[in-house]
Amino acid sequence: MPRANDPAGLARVKAIALRVITAARAAPKGYGDPSLPPPAAWEIAIIKDDSPNAFAMPGGKIGFNSGMFRLTPTDEDIAVIIGHEVAHVVCRHGNERVSQGIAAAVGAVAVDQSTRDQSAEKRKQAMAAYGAAATLGVILPFSRSHESEADQLGIVYMALAGYNPAQSVTFWQRFSKEPGARMPEFLSTHPSDQTRIQKLQQLLPMAQKIYAEQQAKAPTR
Numbered sequence: 001m002p003r004a005n006d007p008a009g010l011a012r013v014k015a016i017a018l019r020v021i022t023a024a025r026a027a028p029k030g031y032g033d034p035s036l037p038p039p040a041a042w043e044i045a046i047i048k049d050d051s052p053n054a055f056a057m058p059g060g061k062i063g064f065n066s067g068m069f070r071l072t073p074t075d076e077d078i079a080v081i082i083g084h085e086v087a088h089v090v091c092r093h094g095n096e097r098v099s100q101g102i103a104a105a106v107g108a109v110a111v112d113q114s115t116r117d118q119s120a121e122k123r124k125q126a127m128a129a130y131g132a133a134a135t136l137g138v139i140l141p142f143s144r145s146h147e148s149e150a151d152q153l154g155i156v157y158m159a160l161a162g163y164n165p166a167q168s169v170t171f172w173q174r175f176s177k178e179p180g181a182r183m184p185e186f187l188s189t190h191p192s193d194q195t196r197i198q199k200l201q202q203l204l205p206m207a208q209k210i211y212a213e214q215q216a217k218a219p220t221r
C-alpha cells in the first residue's frame, strides 16, 4: 500500500493510537489484552488513499487512510476509529473470520460431493445457492456481532485513554453520511447506521463513567 507523505497526520494518529493501545493493554480483565504488542512495537502508517478507511492487524499494524482525515476534525474522532480497530484485534475477529472462511469452504466441498451424481447445471445451481446461504446465513450475522463488539470495546478503550466517548456517536453519525465510507471489514456486513448509533447511545453511560473516573485520576486536558 502506498504511504502518504504526511508527517503531521502520522504524528497525530500515532500519538492517539499509542494512548489507545496502552489503554487496551491495561484494561480490566475481560476488556483488555495484556498480550497485545507494546505501543512501541506497533507500525502505524498513513495510507495514500482518498477513501475514508482504516484497519488494524494482529501483530501490531495500523493503517489509516489519508481520506479519513476529512471525517476526523478532533482527536476524539481518531480515537473512536483506533479504539474500534484495536478492539477487533483484541477480540481476534480476524481469526474468527478466517475460520468462518474455512467452514464455508468445507461446506462448499460437501455440496460438491453430495451433488456429484447430478447434472452439471444442477450442480452449478446448488453451488450458487450454497454460496449465497454461506454469505447471508453464516458469515454476515457473525460479522455484525463483531462490529457491535468492536464498537462497545472501542469506546471503553477511548475512555480509558482519556478521550470523551460521547464523540463516538457524533463520529458514526458523520461517517454514515459519507457516501462510500466503509472500513474494509464492513463491506456488506455493516450494521445499519441507525442500529449502531442506538447501541452506542445505550452503552455511553457506562463508558462515560469510565471516562469520568479516568479524568479524576489523570486529567488529559
Ligand SMILES: [Zn+2]
Pocket (backbone or CB within 6 Å): 084, 088, 146, 147, 150, 183, 185, 186
Ligand atoms: Zn469494524
